[in-house]
Amino acid sequence: MRGQGRSDEAVRAYVLAAQPVFDALHEVATRLAGLLMSAEMLKSRHVLDAESREAARERLIEAKADHARLRAPELAAHFHHHLTAALEKLGTALDALDGRLSGLLSAADPLPPLRSAWKDIEAASRAMPGFETVDFQQSCCALHGNLLRTNGGMDGRVFNLDT
Amino acid sequence: MAEYSIWILNFAEVPDAATSSLIFGRHNTGTQVLPYAYTLLKGHGKTILLDCGLNAESHGKAFVDKFNVQKWAHPRDVLGEVGVKPEDIDYVILTHAHFDHMGGLSLFPNATFLIQSEELAAWVKIMAMDRKFRWLMGATDPNDMMEAVQLAREGRMIGIDGDADDILPNIDVRVAPDTHTAHSQYIVIRNDGRAASEDNYVYTGDLVYRHDNLHGGNPQDPFYVPNGLSYGSNTKLLMVTDEIMKTVKRDIRRVLIPHDQGMADLYPSRMTKRGHYLVEVALAEGEASRL
Numbered sequence: 400m401r402g403q404g405r406s407d408e409a410v411r412a413y414v415l416a417a418q419p420v421f422d423a424l425h426e427v428a429t430r431l432a433g434l435l436m437s438a439e440m441l442k443s444r445h446v447l448d449a450e451s452r453e454a455a456r457e458r459l460i461e462a463k464a465d466h467a468r469l470r471a472p473e474l475a476a477h478f479h480h481h482l483t484a485a486l487e488k489l490g491t492a493l494d495a496l497d498g499r500l501s502g503l504l505s506a507a508d509p510l511p512p513l514r515s516a517w518k519d520i521e522a523a524s525r526a527m528p529g530f531e532t533v534d535f536q537q538s539c540c541a542l543h544g545n546l547l548r549t550n551g552g553m554d555g556r557v558f559n560l561d562t
Numbered sequence: 563m564a565e566y567s568i569w570i571l572n573f574a575e576v577p578d579a580a581t582s583s584l585i586f587g588r589h590n591t592g593t594q595v596l597p598y599a600y601t602l603l604k605g606h607g608k609t610i611l612l613d614c615g616l617n618a619e620s621h622g623k624a625f626v627d628k629f630n631v632q633k634w635a636h637p638r639d640v641l642g643e644v645g646v647k648p649e650d651i652d653y654v655i656l657t658h659a660h661f662d663h664m665g666g667l668s669l670f671p672n673a674t675f676l677i678q679s680e681e682l683a684a685w686v687k688i689m690a691m692d693r694k695f696r697w698l699m700g701a702t703d704p705n706d707m708m709e710a711v712q713l714a715r716e717g718r719m720i721g722i723d724g725d726a727d728d729i730l731p732n733i734d735v736r737v738a739p740d741t742h743t744a745h746s747q748y749i750v751i752r753n754d755g756r757a758a759s760e761d762n763y764v765y766t767g768d769l770v771y772r773h774d775n776l777h778g779g780n781p782q783d784p785f786y787v788p789n790g791l792s793y794g795s796n797t798k799l800l801m802v803t804d805e806i807m808k809t810v811k812r813d814i815r816r817v818l819i820p821h822d823q824g825m826a827d828l829y830p831s832r833m834t835k836r837g838h839y840l841v842e843v844a845l846a847e848g849e850a851s852r853l
Binding site: 422428429432433435436437440441448450454510513514517521524525532 | 685690693703704705710712
């Protein structure tokens with residue numbers, strides 16, 4: 400039982416430490432998706448894009464530093480694998496986007512690594528409760544009562560992103 | 563004679579959505595079934611979908627699992643009830659970029675998608691905002707935006723700039739800025755083909771959730787009540803509601819509301835074997851009834 404207790408504690412500590420990394424990667428991916436939409440469809444290069452790109456870069460750097468400090472227990476290995484993959488792919492996507500927006504002809508397409516990174520974020524979300532890819536808290540179509548029950552109520556950062 | 567056949571096709575439901583999320587101010591009044599539906603138009607040699615639902619077989623699965631969305635059916639089954647395949651869809655007009663209206667982009671491989679440019683631009687701005695503003699993301703999935711980028715590259719995601727007449731034959735779109743979302747649009751089908759139509763319909767998207775939004779529960783002395791979720795101004799939403807009612811000459815039957823199962827009581831309808839309602843609003847010449 401004592402071993403089980405230590406294991407639970409290790410998972411809990413990991414989850415708490417991984418949450419900001421997950422949140423940061425989610426934010427970076429969302430920003431990149433917006434930037435790509437802006438570039439591809441709206442043909443925009445306005446100041447918002449530059450600010451958002453800088454913010455994405457800063458968040459990714461923070462996430463890398465936080466990620467390097469994570470020690471994944473066995474129970475979190477699957478989640479950690481996808482978190483790590485997403486981190487790497489988002490870096491690739493951001494570099495590619497920077498290259499594209501700088502006019503480098505040799506720049507790779509940022510969309511494939513971004514989509515692949517998002518799949519890893521989704522896979523990580525499925526691997527561990529409390530890591531949500533879409534915040535449905537105020538969704539018009541969400542079942543709020545059920546949402547609160549399945550997310551463990553309003554108590555605790557781990558199980559509710561809005562607390 | 564009708565220019566388009568029109569069907570409202572229910573494809574899923576949330577069994578107990580809070581009433582207050584549908585009709586502003588009705589707090590502590592329990593829950594209601596919230597159906598999901600899209601609307602199919604067939605005419606002028608084109609097959610057109612108004613909104614495209616969500617894809618519960620891929621990224622929409624998390625949504626369906628977590629939020630008790632029940633009875634989701636693939637469009638091949640839903641459209642199959644009226645003899646149409648997903649591959650047959652030529653155009654999808656998107657009213658707004660919420661998950662349950664735009665989440666099915668990948669399900670219609672030959673479709674071109676039409677949405678207000680400013681609706682996407684608004685989402686781009688929101689997606690660039692600090693995490694503290696994530697409430698504004700609502701139920702918008704970045705996955706849909708990535709899919710939209712790919713479609714834009716293929717020339718299959720087209721932005722509309724403001725109100726537009728005859729975007730497709732006898733179909734107009736009208737923008738509703740700063741209402742349910744930043745640039746939702748509603749769709750007017752002039753089914754007699756006339757500019758001053760005597761036989762038109764308005765598809766509302768989420769500008770209206772329920773008939774109660776149109777009459778406040780008092781059809782004899784109606785008053786407008788906003789729905790329970792507007793990211794913009796409720797006042798503007800009510801002004802748009804009035805525009806919609808004027809467009810249909812205040813004939814409430816001609817307001818096609820995707821989230822109101824009451825539509826099935828206003829027109830001939832049937833239940834499918836999967837338990838979805840199918841509403842036959844109009845039949846074009848030569849089109850057989852699917853009831």
